[in-house]
Amino acid sequence: MISQELTWQGLIPNLSSFQAKFVSSETLSPTTLSDIQPRLSDGIQHFVDEFAQTRFMFIKSDESEEYLSTYTNAIGPLLVDINTIDGDYQLSEDKHSFQWKHGIKSRFSSRTAIAYRNWIEPEQLFGHVTPSLTLVPGLLHQLNGGILVIAANALISQPLMWNRLKDMVIRRQLEWLSYSDSQPLPIEIEPQPLELKVIIVGDRLALEEFEYTSPEIFESAIYGEYEPVMFFEDEQQLTLWMRYIKSIIDSNKLPNISVDGWLPLVHQATRYCEDKFTLPLDIPWLTRRLMDAVHYQENNLLTQNSFNQAVENRLWRHNFLMERTQDDILQEQIFVKTEGEVIGQVNGLSVLQYPGHPEAIGEPSRITCVAHLGDGEFTDVERKAELGGNIHAKGMMIMQAYLNYELKLEQPQPFSASIVFEQSYGEVDGDSASLAELCALISALSLQPIDQQIAITGAVDQFGYVQPIGGVNEKIEGFFDICAKRGLTGEQGVIIPMANIRHLCTKAEVVSAVQEGQFHIWPVEHVAQAITLLTKQPYFEQQAEEENVHLLALIQERINQANAPDKARLPWFLKWMS
DSSP states (O other): OOOOOOOGGGGSOOOGGGHHHHHTGGGOOOOOHHHHOHHHHHHHHHHHHTTTTOOEEEEESOOSHHHHHHHHHHHGGGOOSOOOOOEEEEEOTTSSEEEEEETOOSTTSOOOSEEEESOOOHHHHHOEEOTTOOEEOOHHHHHTTSEEEEEHHHHHSOHHHHHHHHHHHHHTEEOOOBSSTTSOOSSEEOOEEOOOEEEEEEOHHHHHHHHHHOHHHHHHSEEEEOOSEEEOOSHHHHHHHHHHHHHHHHHHTOOEEOGGGHHHHHHHHHHHHTOTTEEEOOHHHHHHHHHHHHTTOBTTEEOHHHHHHHHHHHHHHHTHHHHHHHHHHHTTSSOOOOSSEEETEEEEEEEEOOTTOSSOEEEEEEEEEEEEESSSOEEEHHHHTTOBOHHHHHHHHHHHHHHHHHHTOSSOOOEEEEEEETTOOSOBOOSTTHHHHHHHHHHHHHTOEEETTEEEOOEEOTTSBEEOOSOHHHHHHHHHHHHHHHOOOSSOEEEEEGGGGGGOOOOHHHHHHHHTTSSEEEEESBHHHHHHHHHSSOOSTTTOOSSOOOHHHHHHHHHHHHHSOOOOOOOHHHHHHO
16 A cells, blocks of 8 residues: 655646636627526526415525625616506505505505615615605605515514515514604505515524524425535636636726636635535635735736736735734744654644634644553544534544554543643544544554654544544645745655545645655555555555564564553562662
């Protein structure tokens, strides 16, 4: 079981076969919502066609202005048979009530077929009656006969408004509210007919609120979902995504992208998705990338240099926290070795996401393990100190189960061990360090040192197979930056799960270092490959050559010696005399 080193071509998406499409990009036409979201568009079409029967639709999506306007613009052309409702209110002869009169054009008549709001107050939505008995129409009067697109959180934050809107839509009557909720209407007002459909847009947690509080509405409504990514493996799919970018450019009146500008944009896009074969459809993110590049446009075009400079500028503006973290390591306030060998110590890799900070920061973490004679307990110090999360604890238990299974012990484990993230003062969670922790444990039990020039990340299962993790690019770059600032030795590198190869899209400095043989990436499928790279010692008997002893044999020998019957012990003074 040998791990092959990854070449530099594996660190970035291979787009050479799409160069012809980049050249002809000027001829591409903008796309529509139905092109990039066929399932959502089909649901919207059903919702419009069932105008009288289905009154509510839920769309799982970001509820920002960009998405709400996108849905509104896409639905508008479908509303060809919308009936407007005309009428006016007149004061009764006894002046005790307002009565609705049909067929009169007035300020209470329908004005538009569709509108969206990410926030609205009740009096703006329903209208209200002033103390002087003036009727002020609301948005529902203008939309009567049409569709309201509204953000879920606007309704969740105002449950009374949601209950009133729901009841009015179901009963098809638009009722009036007083200017103040604490006071009744100053005069009786006849409800007017209401023909309205409502599309509620929100994320899964927001939509769950409606599923729980209004199950009868949720179950009968049409559900749609904006898919935030699209997969691409051929020219047709990439062409569709490029057309989508063109539509964003046109709607925001931005410069076009040059032939060489598409390559860095696709690199940024696949890195954002953490997958070489996935492209984002996130409207705000794509718009931000394009607008950043506009600052560096050349001849009214967004070029390769425009996108590269935009990335460099953004990282420079965001890099204060990363630089401070790296300074702590370089000034040896946080101990991370990048040379030499140590028993029971390994460089793990973490991704930090600081609250309010837009960038994920990768950094190495020193993980240590000490083993000693005991009752066989493996202590997770992070868990004991209540700094370890549930997923981290699960990873630790899986790691311990694997090692006990691999050793096939016929007697109790005589060694206890403790594993800790050194100089970690916040909560640790996730199982992406379980491979590193397992390697530190094997090193401590076998008394074989680990090469500190190598960092490692990955999760393991109960059979020792390495599973994929998140943030692989940030983790690689975090360790690379420390090694580069200290001076690359040509022997440094990172061990990653084999399954993470498709997620690689590292920065240019890492690609160049790998190409020049100054830095290395080793993908592994099993812990045997990882620990062999770290210790330069075979792990299984099948890996061992004639004279080499494998690591499992060393551990088994130590266990046998520790479990051997105690020899008769002489008093200390007799030992001294002998």
